[in-house]
Amino acid sequence: MSNSIVTALGAGSGIDMTALAINLSRVQFEDRINRLSAKSEALDTKISTASALKSQISQLAAALGERVRDGDLAPTPAISNLAVASVTRAVASKPAGSSYSLEVTKLASAQTLAGPAYASATSAVGAGTLTLRFGSVDDGAFAADARDPVSITIAPGATLTQVAAAINSSKAGVSAYVANSADGARLVIKGGEGATNGFVVEATEDVDNPGLSALAWEPSSGDPTRLLSSAGNAEFKLDGVAMTSSTNAVGEVAPGLSLTLKATNAGAPATITFNDAKAAVTAVMQDLTAALNEIISAVNAATDPVTGELARDDGARTLKRQLTSLGSLVIMPNVQNGAPATLAELGLSIGRDGTLSLNTATLSAVLARDPEGVAAMFTNGLYGVYSSIDKIARNASTAGNPGSLAGSLNRYNAQKREIGEQNMKIAEQQEALRARLTKQLSAADARINAFKSTQSFLQQQIDMWKKSND
Numbered sequence: 001m002s003n004s005i006v007t008a009l010g011a012g013s014g015i016d017m018t019a020l021a022i023n024l025s026r027v028q029f030e031d032r033i034n035r036l037s038a039k040s041e042a043l044d045t046k047i048s049t050a051s052a053l054k055s056q057i058s059q060l061a062a063a064l065g066e067r068v069r070d071g072d073l074a075p076t077p078a079i080s081n082l083a084v085a086s087v088t089r090a091v092a093s094k095p096a097g098s099s100y101s102l103e104v105t106k107l108a109s110a111q112t113l114a115g116p117a118y119a120s121a122t123s124a125v126g127a128g129t130l131t132l133r134f135g136s137v138d139d140g141a142f143a144a145d146a147r148d149p150v151s152i153t154i155a156p157g158a159t160l161t162q163v164a165a166a167i168n169s170s171k172a173g174v175s176a177y178v179a180n181s182a183d184g185a186r187l188v189i190k191g192g193e194g195a196t197n198g199f200v201v202e203a204t205e206d207v208d209n210p211g212l213s214a215l216a217w218e219p220s221s222g223d224p225t226r227l228l229s230s231a232g233n234a235e236f237k238l239d240g241v242a243m244t245s246s247t248n249a250v251g252e253v254a255p256g257l258s259l260t261l262k263a264t265n266a267g268a269p270a271t272i273t274f275n276d277a278k279a280a281v282t283a284v285m286q287d288l289t290a291a292l293n294e295i296i297s298a299v300n301a302a303t304d305p306v307t308g309e310l311a312r313d314d315g316a317r318t319l320k321r322q323l324t325s326l327g328s329l330v331i332m333p334n335v336q337n338g339a340p341a342t343l344a345e346l347g348l349s350i351g352r353d354g355t356l357s358l359n360t361a362t363l364s365a366v367l368a369r370d371p372e373g374v375a376a377m378f379t380n381g382l383y384g385v386y387s388s389i390d391k392i393a394r395n396a397s398t399a400g401n402p403g404s405l406a407g408s409l410n411r412y413n414a415q416k417r418e419i420g421e422q423n424m425k426i427a428e429q430q431e432a433l434r435a436r437l438t439k440q441l442s443a444a445d446a447r448i449n450a451f452k453s454t455q456s457f458l459q460q461q462i463d464m465w466k467k468s469n470d
Contacts, residue, residue: 018438025434029426036426040419047412049302049309053319054396054405056295061386061393064288068386073280073378077257081270086260090252100239100254103269104261108193108234108248111137113201114226115215117184118160125163126211127156129204132172134191137198137230140219145196156209160187163215174199187215191231194246198231234261237269277375278367282360284378285346288385289358296323296354315396315405322392324350331388332377339373340366343385346374 067073077087084104118125130152135144150172154163160178164187167176176189191197203216217226234245238253245251250259257272299320302310310316327348332341340346347362367374377384399406 020437022434024437025430028433029430032426033423036419036422040416043412043416043419045309046313047409047416050313050315050405050408050412053295053298053302053310053316054409056298057319057389057393057396060288060291060295061390063291064284064386064389065380067284068378068380071280073277073284076275077272078275079270079272081265081268083263084265084270085262087272088258088260090256090258098274100257100272101269102236102238102259102272103266104234104236104264105266106232106235107261107264108245109229109232110193111191111198111231112228113189113199113217114179114181114228115160115187115189115217116223116226117181117186119184121161121178121180121185122159123185124157124211125154125160125215126213127154127158127206127209128212129153130163130167130212130215131202131204132167132170132174132199133202134173134197134199136196137200137219137227138195142198142200142219154212156206160185163187173197188228193231193248195231195233196246236261277378278371281367281374281378282363285348285358285363286360288389289348289356292323292326293355296320296356299323300354310408313405313408314403315408318403319392319396319405322395324354326388326392327356329388331385332383334383335373335376339370340377343388346377 076089079085079087079102085102132150132152133142133144134147134149135142150170152166152170152172154166158166164176164178167174167189174189174191176187179186179188189199189201191199200218201216202218203213205212217223219227234248234250236243236245236250243250243253245261248261250261252258256274299316302308303313303316303320305311327344327350328342330341331343332339335341345362345366347359347366348356349359350356378386380386395401396405398404399410401407402411
C-alpha cells in the first residue's frame with residue numbers, strides 16, 4: 001500500500017522515489033559491504049586451505065597406523081600344520097624370535113555327564129533339589145574347591161526338559177540339554193574346559209515325589225559309563241618348554257604370539273614362523289617419503305610469503321616446522337646403543353628446497369645390520385614412525401591449541417561469524433535508512449506536486465488574463 005502511494009506521489013516529480021531511496025541507501029553502505037565480502041572470501045580460502053592440510057596429515061597418520069597394525073608391516077605368524085592350532089599376532093608385543101616349534105600332546109576338555117535313559121524328554125523325574133559341586137574329578141575321586149555349591153529346585157511333575165532348563169537358568173557355569181540316544185532320552189550336563197571345572201551332582205528328593213536321585217552322580221560310586229568325558233587341561237610344548245592351559249584358547253604364549261589349540265601332534269612338532277618385513281619396510285618408507293613430500297609441497301605453497309593463503313598462519317608454520325625436522329627427530333628414545341632411533345638413520349633426508357628423499361642404500365644397510373631394531377620402529381606403541389606422525393596429526397587437530405591448524409580454523413570461523421553479524425547490522429541500518437529516505441523523499445515529492453498544482457492554477461489565471469486583454 002505504501003509503495004503504491006509513494007509511486008502515485010512520484011507522479012508529481014516524475015521520479016520513482018522508492019527506487020531512489022533504495023539506491024541511495026545501498027550506495028551509503030556499499031563500500032563497507034564490499035570490504036566485508038572480500039574479507040569473507042579471503043577467510044573462506046584460508047579455511048579451505050587449512051582444512052585440506054589438516055585432513056592430509058590426519059589421513060596419512062590413519063593410513064600408516066592401519067598398515068602398521070594390520071598390513072604388511074605387522075609381524076604376522078604362520079604355522080606349518082593348520083590342523084594343530086591357529087596362530088595370531090599378539091598386538092601388544094613384538095615377536096621375540098623368528099620362529100617357534102609347537103607340539104600339542106593333549107587338548108583341554110570339559111566334563112560331560114549323561115543321566116540315565118528315560119522314555120522321552122517329557123518323562124517326569126521326581127521333585128526335590130539338585131546340587132552342583134565343583135572341583136577336580138581324578139582317578140575316581142572328587143576334590144571340591146572353594147566355589148559355592150549351586151542348588152536347583154525341581155518342582156513336582158517336572159520333566160527332563162524342564163530340569164535341563166532349570167540347570168541352564170541357574171547360571172552355574174554348566175550347560176544342560178536332553179539328548180535322544182538309542183536307548184532313550186538322557187539329560188546331558190557339560191561343564192567348562194579345564195581340570196578344575198569338574199563337578200558332581202547331588203540330589204535331595206521330595207519324599208512325596210521320588211525319583212530325582214537317579215540324576216545324581218559322583219565318581220566313587222556313580223556309574224562310570226555316564227562320565228562321557230573328564231575335565232582336563234591342555235598340554236603342549238613351545239620350543240620344547242612344557243606348558244599347560246585350562247582352555248584351548250591359550251592366548252599369548254610368547255611375545256607377539258597367541259595360540260588356539262585344535263588338535264594333537266605328539267612326536268611331530270609344527271613350526272611357527274613370522275613374515276620377513278624387510279621388503280615391506282622399504283616399500284612403506286618409499287610411500288611415506290612420497291606422502292610427506294606431497295604434504296610439504298602443499299604447506300610450502302600455503303605459507304609462501306607472497307602468494308600463500310596461510311603466509312602468516314601459526315598452525316601452518318608449525319606443521320611445516322614439524323615436517324621438515326622429522327628426519328632428525330628422535331622417535332625411539334629408549335633404544336640400546338647402535339639401534340636406529342631416527343628416520344635419518346633409515347635413509348630419510350631433507351634437501352635445500354625442503355623436500356624429503358630416501359637413500360635406499362642406507363635403509364638396506366640398517367635392515368641388514370639390525371632388522372629387529374628397524375621393525376621396532378614400525379609398531380603402534382608409544383614411540384616409532386607411526387607414533388611420531390600421529391602426534392603431528394593430533395597436534396594439528398587440537399582445537400584448544402591456538403598454534404595448530406585446528407586453532408587457526410577456530411579463529412577463522414569466529415571471524416566469519418563476526419562478519420555475518422556485521423552484515424546483519426548493516427542490513428538493519430540500510431533498511432532503516434531506506435525507510436527514512438522513502439519517507440523524506442515522499443514528503444518532498446508531495447510538496448513538488450503541490451507546487452505543480454499551484455503553478456498550473458497560476459498559469460491558467462495568466463492565460464485567462466491574456467485572453468481577456470486580447
